[in-house]
Amino acid sequence: MQKTKFSAVAATFLVCFVFWVLLDFSFKAEELLAGAIVSLAVALFTARFFIHEDAGWFLNPKRLFSLLRFWCVTFPIELVKANVAMARICFGGCRDIAPGIVKIPTELKSDYGLAALSNSITLTPGTITMEVTEEDGRNWLYVHWIKVRETEPEAAGEAIKGTLEKGLKEVWA
Amino acid sequence: MRIVIDLLIAAGLVFATAGTLGILKMPDTFSRMQAATCISTLGVLLLALGGILYAAVMMHSAASAIKIAVIALMVLVTNPVGSHVIAKGAYSHGIRPETKMDTDDLGRDFDE
Numbered sequence: 369m370q371k372t373k374f375s376a377v378a379a380t381f382l383v384c385f386v387f388w389v390l391l392d393f394s395f396k397a398e399e400l401l402a403g404a405i406v407s408l409a410v411a412l413f414t415a416r417f418f419i420h421e422d423a424g425w426f427l428n429p430k431r432l433f434s435l436l437r438f439w440c441v442t443f444p445i446e447l448v449k450a451n452v453a454m455a456r457i458c459f460g461g462c463r464d465i466a467p468g469i470v471k472i473p474t475e476l477k478s479d480y481g482l483a484a485l486s487n488s489i490t491l492t493p494g495t496i497t498m499e500v501t502e503e504d505g506r507n508w509l510y511v512h513w514i515k516v517r518e519t520e521p522e523a524a525g526e527a528i529k530g531t532l533e534k535g536l537k538e539v540w541a
Numbered sequence: 542m543r544i545v546i547d548l549l550i551a552a553g554l555v556f557a558t559a560g561t562l563g564i565l566k567m568p569d570t571f572s573r574m575q576a577a578t579c580i581s582t583l584g585v586l587l588l589a590l591g592g593i594l595y596a597a598v599m600m601h602s603a604a605s606a607i608k609i610a611v612i613a614l615m616v617l618v619t620n621p622v623g624s625h626v627i628a629k630g631a632y633s634h635g636i637r638p639e640t641k642m643d644t645d646d647l648g649r650d651f652d653e
Contacts, residue, residue: 387611390607390608390611391608391611393603393604393607393608447582447583448583451556451579451582451583454559454560454563454575454576454578454579455555455556455559455560455579457563458559458560458562458563458566458576458579459559459562461566462562462563462566462567462568462572462576465567465568465572467569467571467572467575467638468645469645486621486625487621487622487625488621490578490620490621490624490625491578491582491617491620491621492578492582493575493576493578493579493582494575494578495575496571496574496575496578496624496625496628497621497625498625498628498629498632499629512571512575512628514572514575
């Protein structure tokens with residue numbers, strides 16, 4: 369069992385407390401105090417299961433800004449583009465498909481980056497991440513793709529995660 | 542403002558309809574899951590956006606608006622994890638498309 373880091377406890381506590389405030393939505397002192405106590409207990413017991421790397425990255429304003437830009441600009445654009453393409457396939461009778469599983473390389477190294485990238489790929493209609501492996505010092509993703517246009521790993525990777533990976537690389541190397 | 546809200550909800554329903562059509566007509570498990578992603582992203586997001594605007598502008602209730610935003614956030618966080626696990630589980634359980642896939646790198650690397 370890994371040692372629980374202070375930053376991990378702090379980050380888990382913060383997330384729990386923010387959710388308490390958002391769901392409860394009353395700002396009386398006793399309610400906030402009860403929320404803080406419960407969040408602290410939850411954070412102390414569960415932080416070691418969630419975070420294994422340094423959790424202090426969101427205190428760095430440049431990385432936080434990059435993440436906000438990714439969530440508010442880059443990702444929604446990709447999401448809408450993929451959704452429109454998918455809706456067109458569906459309304460066209462689902463005949464225009466060529467499903468397959470391709471293997472693509474990624475330059476992201478950290479747990480955060482890999483999780484964010486594979487979840488972003490899965491959230492985009494038309495691609496689902498099925499497996500993450502490490503080979504020859506690089507991380508590889510196996511992605512189910514509804515319409516395979518490229519079978520070469522590098523070219524397929526560029527088509528699937530091009531802008532997503534660039535946006536995430538600024539946040540988590 | 543009312544028109545904007547209605548348009549957002551109608552657009553969300555269009556994407557949900559597309560996803561449902563896809564689930565009914567796609568040929569195999571994985572392609573069906575791809576179509577279902579359409580419902581849980583833009584379908585839910587546009588509906589939630591309409592709901593947030595309705596709660597904030599028509600009902601003047603910030604608490605309801607924030608709760609709808611939390612619902613949308615929860616769907617966005619849990620959906621990719623769920624579909625990833627379902628797809629991986631289906632594949633390792635031996636479910637394959639009826640028609641042979643053009644490229645199947647996962648099968649090539651793990652099946653032998």
